[in-house]
Amino acid sequence: MRLKKLLIVPIIVAFASCGSGNDDPSDIGASIETFEMLEAVFDGPYSKYAIKDKLDEAFAIYNMEANQGNYLKAGNSLVDYRKDGNGSFREMDIINHMIEANTGEGGVSFDEQLNKSVRAMKKELAEK
Secondary structure, three states: OOHHHHHHHHHHHHHHOOOOOOOOOOOOOHHHHHHHHHHHHHOOOOOHHHHHHHHHHHHHOOOOOHHHHHHHHHHHHHHHHHHHHHOOOOHOOOHHHHHHHOHHHHHOOHHHHHHHHHHHHHHHOOOO
């Protein structure tokens, strides 16, 4: 199962770099496909709808445009951090931590808070 998940991330990147060149965020078919891929690689029983809702909430907090490219970039980063944490936390745990931190109004970017949240979660795990 882990091998399947390891193979899916490069496939997501390949799909994101291919296509018609139409980056219209209203392209519903591409958006659905994006969340189906994220659902397949995210650890846990999260539906594509739950993933989209949480990413949209985090994007709004951190002033990030909700488009296919950003969904894929965020998804890949979250998967990488989960793997780096050796399965100690899930992608949705990181997103929830970012939402709870709610530092976007203070000028913190999505990527900055992503790094801060992962560091904080690793520290919490080390203290247990």
